[in-house]
Amino acid sequence: MIWSHYPALPWLSVVALGMAFGRWMERDRKSAYRKAIITGLALLALFVIIRWLDGFGNLRPRQGSSWIDWLNTVKYPPSISFLCMTLGIDLLLLGGLGLADDWNRGRRISDSLARLGRVPLFFYICHLYVYAGLGWLLAPKGSTLVTAYLAWVVGLAILYPVCSWYGRLKRRHPGNPVLSLL
Template sequence: MEFVSLLTKLLAMDAAQTTRSKRILSIDILRGLVMIIMALDHTRDFFHIGAMTGDPLNPDTTTGMLFFTRWITHFCAPTFVFLSGLSAYLSAQHKTPGSASSFLAKRGLWLIFVELVIITFGLTFNPGYNFLILQVIWAIGTSMIFLAIFSRLSYKVVFIVGLLLVFGHNLFNLFPAPVDPDGGLLLKVFFTASGTVVPLSGKHFIYVFYAILPWTGIMFIGYGVGYWFKKDYAAEHRQRNLFIAGLFAILVFISLRLINIYGDPAPRKEYHDLFKNLLAFFNVSKYPPSLQYACMTLGPAMLFLAVTEKVNNWFTKVTSVYGAVPFFYYVLHFYLLHTLLVIVFFATGHGTKEIVQVPFMFRPAIFGFHLPLVYLIWLAVVASLYWPCRWFKRYKETHRQWWLSYV
């Protein structure tokens, strides 16, 4: 209790120093769009009949629609991490270097706690926490702790380190893994994790989906790009820079994909089939996020920021609502989806004997629906979250409680 009381006081003191700034609409639009698309992937995980038994990105077994359903959600995590770095830079403009660094470190620790306790339970509904899942919130939290250290230097240093991490981390794929188990585990957690399972006991495991440093590189690049969004930075220069950077990233992706030597741990597979070759071309590694994956996703994200800065219509107004409260939406959508899953589980005749311990208690391997119904569930869940998100957005705009800076 004393630790919780001390942490609460520290967070409150830090938040009291935070001055609110006018939100940049294009950032909220893009973030809202990827939050909406992200929910599609989690809906597929919970409700698609083949989610536990097949790979939607395998050109040998997938369909065009199933491939697209999974592939389009590839844009969500890197864009979200990139925008987290960008927002961290903008937030730091209203603080001293020390308070900005302190805020990042404390928020990073808070997000790791959220991943382990709140998100893990939302994903598994397992009160015994037999399966701790480290995903994007974990990656953001750990990256923020690193950013807290490097941001004390300069945004240029952060940006350069980010580029080195994103462009260079695939070098580790060219060398054999360390023989030492501890060294191998550290390498996986920091650089090469691809669904690494770390046993804590016979019944408790940690599942590391997101290797830390490749995602840290993406956040650092976002932090460096944040300089273009300063109030005194000319809008036309910002849009030009974003457009050039976005095109450059896309060209790097296409070039590396064609050369097929570096930038992804799994070389592109060649087929005697035009359609399968097309799918294989875009089937890049997310775990960890390869250089090709980062360029494929962040390039369009920067182009989107460049062209939407002055766009204002009903669609952007709706998406910006979700983008203004991403943490609130992220946590809520897991619990809503999983509650719906429990209802469907029992309503379709499944019983308590089919409850499994890992990874999702109410998600047997043979269960679910085909894609059209999965899409309907996704749209219904996203639509139902609009009004809660709109309410919380207005609450944040009209209230000044310290804890709002952490959600």
């Protein structure tokens, strides 16, 4: 038996919502993107209401009235305010990118994200090494925010072609179990 303090049960609802949304997108993609934007806006409005009332849905009450106090929500276990905020933003981005693709304006953005999303475990493993190396090179004794952003951009510039290459390799060898795993 494996024991973990990770709260898996509350996240099952998020997984179920994602699966339901995926089925929805299979049936009517354009309608799903529009509804994602509407749902995202509704969730963000609900987030503001929940945080403003500072009661039900907040596992950590606000300590002050600054914007950072509003955004300081509880992720583990996920509070209702945290889920409304993050899922609202995610749905707005998903719907916006989807509609931009339909209008042929955002094709490059979503294609780039999809290229990284086709090799998620490979990207994850590579990013650990790339960013550890960049941290060692760029900021061995600490860093500033500017250095962190520079490392982030340089890391993506390194990871993007590597992940593109790996995606092409996976497509050339569809039956390879090792390539399929990563």
